[in-house]
Amino acid sequence: MKNQNSEFRSGVVPIVGRPNVGKSTLINRLVGEKIAIISPKPQTTWNRILGIKTLPAAQILLVDTPGIHDAPSKLNRSMLTAAKGALHDADVIVHMVEAPDPFPEGEKLIEGLLQEVGTPIILVINKIDLTGMDAVPEVVPPLPYVKVIPISALVGTGVDQLESEIVAHLPLGPPYYSADVMTDQTERFMAREIIREKIFHCTYQEIPYSCAVVVEEFKERDEGAIFIRAAINVEKDSQKGILIGKGGNKLKEIGRQARMDLEALLSARVYLDLWVRVQKDWTKKEYDLREFGLT
Numbered sequence: 001m002k003n004q005n006s007e008f009r010s011g012v013v014p015i016v017g018r019p020n021v022g023k024s025t026l027i028n029r030l031v032g033e034k035i036a037i038i039s040p041k042p043q044t045t046w047n048r049i050l051g052i053k054t055l056p057a058a059q060i061l062l063v064d065t066p067g068i069h070d071a072p073s074k075l076n077r078s079m080l081t082a083a084k085g086a087l088h089d090a091d092v093i094v095h096m097v098e099a100p101d102p103f104p105e106g107e108k109l110i111e112g113l114l115q116e117v118g119t120p121i122i123l124v125i126n127k128i129d130l131t132g133m134d135a136v137p138e139v140v141p142p143l144p145y146v147k148v149i150p151i152s153a154l155v156g157t158g159v160d161q162l163e164s165e166i167v168a169h170l171p172l173g174p175p176y177y178s179a180d181v182m183t184d185q186t187e188r189f190m191a192r193e194i195i196r197e198k199i200f201h202c203t204y205q206e207i208p209y210s211c212a213v214v215v216e217e218f219k220e221r222d223e224g225a226i227f228i229r230a231a232i233n234v235e236k237d238s239q240k241g242i243l244i245g246k247g248g249n250k251l252k253e254i255g256r257q258a259r260m261d262l263e264a265l266l267s268a269r270v271y272l273d274l275w276v277r278v279q280k281d282w283t284k285k286e287y288d289l290r291e292f293g294l295t
Contacts, residue, residue, distance in 0.1 A: 026151075212279075
């Protein structure tokens with residue numbers, strides 16, 4: 001795609017941080033559409049997800065990364081690898097922390113990774129809607145931050161300033177995508193993520209982290225309706241029972257909520273067929289992680 005503006009800027013901007021600091025909420029706020037799924041539970045994002053914001057003189061390729069933390073499981077190591085990989089492709093990095101405790105001990109791992117990059121880094125302190133500006137620290141880690149910006153990704157405070165700062169540090173170059181494109185993900189991938197989000201919303205404790213969604217069928221039927229068949233893979237028989245619920249009520253509610261979002265996303269009537277199967281200890285097996293698109 002060509003652009004006649006010689007001053008046009010474009011580049012890759014990963015948003016990195018610990019689990020549940022608000023990275024997905026910020027992506028959605030900047031793009032203006034729901035690209036990344038959101039949950040109050042940590043570790044909702046499992047893959048790198050691209051959100052595309054096109055402005056008159058810039059295009060920002062926002063990468064939503066899994067939360068960076070030190071954990072021993074194969075699934076968590078896979079997510080950490082995805083987050084690290086995003087840093088190597090970056091033109092600008094947004095390091096997101098949250099008020100009122102922006103730099104706990106768990107932040108050391110991220111700070112170590114950021115020491116290794118030569119990319120401009122913007123420190124974003126999120127959730128000031130909960131704490132006010134008094135929670136913004138006067139002293140920050142000795143990293144090469146080009147700017148420290150307090151924001152609320154939820155209500156939008158400070159987000160325009162952040163967007164301007166990102167653009168100011170992007171390299172000159174043409175846009176990568178057409179102006180009407182907001183993500184590079186397929187509709188099949190987005191369907192998987194929406195179903196997974198509703199599992200987070202409707203279940204508790206360890207269940208969401210033991211569920212991998214595989215979209216087995218996605219096709220248009222007569223009169224423009226779309227049929228989606230998806231399998232929810234769990235690790236244990238007990239998890240299958242909890243996910244289905246009494247008389248199938250829990251699975252029906254997950255399907256109802258997912259179908260509403262899918263119809264809004266696809267602008268079409270959706271028939272959604274969900275079923276649950278047990279895949280013993282899939283989070284510990286490299287083969288299953290690959291099959292479910294997590295490596």
